[in-house]
Each structure stands twice: as C-alpha cells, then as structure tokens.
Amino acid sequence: MRFQRFAALACVLAAASFIGCGGNKPGNGDEGDSTATMPKEVRIVKGENGAPFPDAKLQVLMPTPNQVVGKDCVMVKVQLTGVDLGTPTEGEQSKGINFSKDGQHIHVIVDDKPYMAMYKTDSFYVGKLSEGIHTLRAFPSRSWHESIKTPGAFVAESFYVKKKTGEPLLKDGAPLLTYSRPKGDYKGKDCDRILLDFYLSNAELGAGKYGVIASVDGQVKDTLRQWMPYFIEGLPDGEHTVKLELIGPDGKTVPGAFNSAERKIKVARSEQPAPPMAMPHDTSAAHHDSSAPKGDASKQAPKKKP
Ligand SMILES: [Cu+2]
Numbered sequence: 662m663r664f665q666r667f668a669a670l671a672c673v674l675a676a677a678s679f680i681g682c683g684g685n686k687p688g689n690g691d692e693g694d695s696t697a698t699m700p701k702e703v704r705i706v707k708g709e710n711g712a713p714f715p716d717a718k719l720q721v722l723m724p725t726p727n728q729v730v731g732k733d734c735v736m737v738k739v740q741l742t743g744v745d746l747g748t749p750t751e752g753e754q755s756k757g758i759n760f761s762k763d764g765q766h767i768h769v770i771v772d773d774k775p776y777m778a779m780y781k782t783d784s785f786y787v788g789k790l791s792e793g794i795h796t797l798r799a800f801p802s803r804s805w806h807e808s809i810k811t812p813g814a815f816v817a818e819s820f821y822v823k824k825k826t827g828e829p830l831l832k833d834g835a836p837l838l839t840y841s842r843p844k845g846d847y848k849g850k851d852c853d854r855i856l857l858d859f860y861l862s863n864a865e866l867g868a869g870k871y872g873v874i875a876s877v878d879g880q881v882k883d884t885l886r887q888w889m890p891y892f893i894e895g896l897p898d899g900e901h902t903v904k905l906e907l908i909g910p911d912g913k914t915v916p917g918a919f920n921s922a923e924r925k926i927k928v929a930r931s932e933q934p935a936p937p938m939a940m941p942h943d944t945s946a947a948h949h950d951s952s953a954p955k956g957d958a959s960k961q962a963p964k965k966k967p
Pocket of ligand 1: 761766768778802804805806807
C-alpha cells in the first residue's frame with residue numbers, strides 16, 4: 662500500500678517532466694567574468710575521449726525486450742558493471758564544462774525524448790507512458806555527461822505498455838544514432854564550452870563512410886567523422902536548437918526513427934549556477950544534473966529540468 666502510494670507519486674512527478682541531466686556544475690563565484698566576452702562565432706570543435714571504461718557493461722533487467730508492461734507507469738532496472746554510479750569521474754573539475762556533482766550516471770532515453778539521468782540501478786521510474794510500443798535506450802555516462810562508448814555498454818530495446826500494439830522502431834543491425842548532449846540549460850561559464858555527444862550503433866564514421874551532420878539553429882556547422890565528444894563554442898545567450906543527423910556514405914540521411922534528432926537548449930551566461938553549498942543535497946533544480954531521482958524514485962522527488 663505504502664509502496665504503491667510512493668510509486669504513484671513518483672510516477673506523477675516523473676511524468677510531469679522528462680527531466681534530465683541538464684544542470685550545471687557548481688558555481689565558483691566568478692562566473693560573471695564571462696559576460697564580458699560575448700561570442701563572435703559559433704563553432705564545433707573536436708574534444709577528446711575521456712579515459713576508457715574497458716569493463717563497462719550494461720544490461721536492462723526491466724523491462725525486458727518486448728515485454729508488455731502492465732502499468733503505464735514504467736519502472737526501469739538495470740545491471741551495470743565496470744562503472745561506479747554516483748562517483749565523480751576523475752578530472753571533472755579541470756575540464757571547464759558542465760558536470761553532475763552527483764557523479765557518474767546512466768543516460769536513459771525513452772522514445773525520442775531527452776535522456777533522464779539514473780544514479781542507481783533499480784527503482785527508476787521513467788514516467789507515465791501511452792499504451793503500445795516504446796523504445797528504451799540506455800548507456801553509462803561520465804560525470805561530465807560524456808557517454809561511455811565501450812562495446813556492451815549500450816542497450817536499445819522495444820517494450821510495450823499494456824497492449825502489444827505498434828511497430829518496433831529499432832531494426833536489428835541497422836545504423837542507429839542516439840542523441841545525448843547538449844541538453845537543458847547552461848549557465849555562467851558552462852556556456853563557453855558545451856559538450857556535444859552522441860552514441861552510435863552499427864555504423865562506422867569516417868571519410869567515405871558514415872557521418873553525423875551537426876547543425877545549430879538550422880545552420881550546418883560541421884560533418885562529424887569521428888565518434889568522440891565535441892564542443893560547441895561561441896553560442897550566444899538565448900534558446901538554441903541543436904540537431905544531429907546520421908548520413909550514409911552516399912551523403913543521405915540514414916532511414917530510421919532516431920537518426921535525425923534535435924533538442925532545444927538555453928544559454929544564459931549572466932545566470933549563475935547555484936552555489937554548491939547553498940542548499941541541502943538533492944533539493945536543487947539548478948546546479949546539478951538530476952533529471953530524476955537518484956535511485957529509489959519512490960522516496961525522492963525528481964528534479965525538474967527543461
Ligand atoms: Cu549525463
């Protein structure tokens with residue numbers, strides 16, 4: 662009874678927003694300096710791969726592939742090895758980019774929505790879903806939201822809510838692009854280098870091979886030919902649309918429900934991330950990446966992020 666009440670509450674809260682890892686690193690008190698340097702040109706620059714997690718392996722225990730979930734409020738359980746959830750990734754403080762003070766987490770994506778951040782392996786409610794088929798994708802992330810690209814760390818599956826209706830959007834062996842970052846709101850110095858990161862399945866990037874076209878506000882900025890993190894620099898304050906599109910060796914968009922994806926993000930240099938010590942743990946909506954409850958959603962309300 663008690664569990665059900667908690668579960669229902671968590672579900673309502675989770676459903677209220679597909680909230681995500683869009684927070685900001687703790688402020689250091691001098692972010693105001695960056696307002697003086699207004700960006701001149703938007704550009705995408707190559708980043709570097711974070712230290713590997715060679716043993717990372719993710720399995721989704723619930724829902725199982727093609728499971729018909731009896732309730733519209735869906736709970737996800739996973740098993741993750743090779744990555745310690747909730748611990749900082751070494752080097753996060755030195756990168757000068759947004760990171761979650763809650764540490765390493767899993768990006769959980771339902772259908773084509775922005776990801777939600779999962780900090781424990783069980784009892785994670787992904788919200789109230791419509792009847793019929795849905796797609797779940799998940800992969801672990803460093804604390805600065807760079808995906809862990811170890812083979813075996815990515816899961817994509819279909820499941821159903823209440824009724825086994827609808828066609829699967831995932832095709833076995835077909836090239837699949839999974840948009841991860843950027844997402845949400847960026848404030849203060851986090852605005853200067855914004856991580857662009859994606860997951861790729863069944864496709865190899867390279868000259869004469871597949872590519873990912875990255876556009877910002879409708880303008881193509883680059884065709885990315887390496888599967889690695891990039892940074893968007895020079896984005897002026899305001900709302901922006903970032904689009905990633907998988908193209909084949911022929912230059913055409915690869916068919917598939919998820920191979921062209923876009924997100925709106927908000928950049929506000931003048932807004933300061935909340936000071937890290939200003940509020941008790943787990944109540945902030947502003948300064949860290951808690952799109953969702955850390956672990957047991959039945960006990961902790963998710964933090965809303967756009
Ligand atoms: Cu993240």
